Amino acid sequence: MAGFNIPHVILQPLQQDVGYKTDQIVPVFIFHKTPLALAVLETSPFKTLKDLIDHAKKNPYLVSVGGSGAYTGYHMATLRFEKMIGTKLTYVPYTGAAPQMTSFLGGHITAVFGASDDLTRYRDKIRVLGFATEKRFPGFPDVPTLKEQGFDMVEGVDRGIAVPPNTPASVIKTLESAFMDIAKRPDFQEEQRKGGFIPLAMGHEEVKEYMKKMTELYTELAQGLKK
Amino acid sequence: MRSQRKCDLAAGVFIALLGAVVILAASQIRGDVEERLPPRTLPYAVGFMTLAGGLGLAVKAYRFHGEDPRIQWPETDGWVRIGVNLLLLALFTAIMDPLGMPITTGLYVAGAIWYMDRKRVVAALLAGAGSALVVYYLFIRLLELTFPLGPLGRLGETVLFSWDLLLAGFADALTWTNLLWALVGCLVGTLIGVLPGIGPSAGIAILLPITTMIPPTSGIIMMAAIYYGAMYGGSTTAIVVNIPGEASSVPTCIDGYEMAKQGRAGAALGISAISSFVAGTLGLVGLTFFAPLLANVALAFGPPEYFALMFMGLSLVISLSGRALLKGMIATSIGLLASLIGQNPLTGAARLTFGVVDLMAGINFISIIIGLFAVSEVMINVEKAAAHIYGTKFHGWMPTWAEIRRCAGAMVRSSGIGFFLGLLPGCAPAVTTFIAYDVEKRVSKHFERFGKGAIEGVAAPEGANNATSSGGFVPLFAFGLPTGPALAVLLGGLMSTGFSRARCSSRRTRSSSGRSSPACISGTLSSWC
């Protein structure tokens, strides 16, 4: 049994030989979703999204955007954004969200595509330029979505639990109902919201459907991004 | 081959070949992320380094015409002993899965002891049975580590002895004493630390369920006691039997074990405890007064600084190899090679795995350390048919006052180094202990005593070890950022008792001047409890 996240497990096998294929992961449950957003430090000279984009256009490659890992949601977001604004950025991968945020807070990279939970935690130190969601994120009501600013992009990381491919169905059922009980509790959901997550409670079958949809979506996106 | 020169030549050639193989394998790596990040770079670099080192050694040995020291290869019976022991060990590993851990343990221990000394049949049988029981009851039942059970798996819950009832009994009887929980925590923690491979983080994770059975404050104290106990247990085995409890105990092995061989294990253990204590105190002082200032320093460390730090650590260690610089470089490249196998941490591309799935996860450095130190030490003793590990009589339970005074400088220096490096997120404790040891070696007027049982060589890593944990609390309290897995687990434990990291970080931002913020004070107060 292991934690997993989408789109990580979809994208990585697509792009290179990582030793597993997406359909080997049997999902049991998804706990929450964390939409991504582009943010800079509060002390940064870029006050709006437009400032950042203009700067990037004048200095291709100079703007560094942090994210955790390669071919993860963060990387994807950066690549898509790059394409939309028509300029190259530099994606700097880190080994996790914590190093990414520490480096960002220390001013070593210009901007991050951060997950909503990290951004919520450091909200006093950062300025969020745009959220990659359909509607405005409840935790940051005055931040416009990227869509509003002309960039139609929705990106997020969903996290949950998965089991290896040959797990018997009875085990999956047990696990699923256990997690469902926890996830449906209102106090648990409240905790999640406070932390900046969007609580979800997707069971085994639902997640499989969702993953199928996402795989199609990402395969298309990945094709579109190949140079 | 008795001659060092010839052996060096052979070794050099072998290593050069190894380097060539690596370079070839590196060219097979696919998958580039960006133009600037080709995942082949480091494997190529290490491959070349190995190749160059090997060639250099071979050439040097070939051209050498001087006094040729002898290598002490074992006699025939020594080889036989080593061979049989290795075979037994391999058998042990192979049978472990089907037959289950307890049974195989019993068989191996009994068999190995009987082989080593035909007369000790009774001892062999007792030890075999004893270890099988310990493995079963302690590790499988109490700690619930998933060792293979083999046929015993069918026994199920019908055991003679149930820990749950016993612990519940303790919980009821002892809820009135926090100190007692700290004691229990320390004992258990030390036991965990004694085992290589189960470090403080695993220890806390394993024992977390037990701590939930007792009141929260006691729980926090117990967790802290486990943490400290585990770190100390690691040094105990490092000194006494040359098995480092975890990576950070490795420098302790170097001088600590030498001291033990000279009969001064007591002194080594004593100075280890004293040094840890001093470092812990200094660390807490630093935490209380300097935390806000230092937290900003932690942020100033970005990727270039980390690289420079690691590079410095590595070059320090190599340059302290005395006159064996080339060999030090080769050793470094072997170490680098071993950790390159597996996935690239950033891109996830598979490297040097030759298509073997097991290698995808990479080689864990703890296995390397266990093998290098524990197993090879046993082999060396086996070859010599040693009756006891220590040749000399045991004398001196504690370090003398003179020795303690001598180590004072080491203790302070290592505390400083440990504390400072500990507050960098992601800096492994192993690094700090090595750097502290090396700095001490450089600073010392008696450079050559290190490695032969210099007591400062034990005080330094131990102090740094403890100070690193204190330093690790700085970003934890200031930003809610754990610097390593052990602290992350500790944080999880703390959070389950209601300690809020968001509260900490939000209060932190209100004091942008260097004054201690309320959160830091409350954080450190709870650490003084």
Added chain:
Amino acid sequence: MYIGNVILLVLNLPLVGFWARIALIPFPILGPLIILCSVIGAYSIRFMLFDVWVALLFGVVGYLLRKLHFPVAPLVLASVLSQMLETSLQQSLLISQGSWLIFFNRPIAGFFMALAIASIARGIWLQVRSHAPEVAIDDADE
């Protein structure tokens, strides 16, 4: 936690005698027990038998290295550090757009690099200068 620190000192000092006695156990008994601990330890990292085989392999490697007078400490540190080393290297080069100067332009990084270069240089200097056996012999350990 400080109480934990104090308790550690108080508790462990008397225990020193007990721990040290372990070494007095005759080696034929102690040896297999140590190996047992090593196997348990190696296995308990990731609960994979593979790790135990690796430990066994490096036991042999370690034995050979010590016989041939190789220093073992750099190997250990290298295997611990390498992941961080590579990660930071890649990240730094990305940030600096491929320029290696980034390690020297910044004060803290530059300081450490200077120390590193100084210690390597000193090591090489000592090697070249000493007319001692040119065959690399390690006199620090064994």
